[in-house]
Amino acid sequence: MTENGFVPGTMHLVDIEGTLRAKHASGGQTDVVLIPAPSDDPDDPLNWSAKRKLLSTASISIYTFAIGTTSAAIYSILEPIEKDTGLTLNDLNAGTGYMV
Structure with a gap:
């Protein structure tokens, strides 16, 4: 205390x-x-305009969606990649996890 x-x-x-x-x-x-x-700092999120707050939220949401979609989309082609490269499915899954 x-x-x-x-x-x-x-x-x-x-x-x-x-x-x-x-x-x-x-x-x-x-x-x-x-x-x-x-505070009076213009970079303080509490002082941002509604438009700037919306833009920030939209940017974060789009980025999160794009990363999630692209990392999930690779699962459909892991089997052909496994055959072509000789990497195991476990290694490819680990690589996908590192990408996220």
């Missing part, structure tokens, strides 16, 4: 007494501690 009594790595999310030195929410929920603390 640390000096404030919290387990290391945990955060205090509600500050009813208002004693924490942290950014708090505005409006009617001023006892809520904002974790992570908001």
Whole structure:
């Protein structure tokens, strides 16, 4: 335990007494501690526009789909590759696993 009594790595999310030195929410929920603390950095994902967030999510999704599809598509041709190269099916499967 640390000096404030919290387990290391945990955060205090509600500050009813208002004693924490942290950014708090505005409006009617001023006892809520904002974790992570908001910043003015334009590269902070919390400050991204909706369009940029959508583009980032779409890019990650397309990349994940492309990698999964191409690594799965090779299974249909493993038998001819096994015959042509002399590699065992286990070696080819291991290579496919390394590719992913």
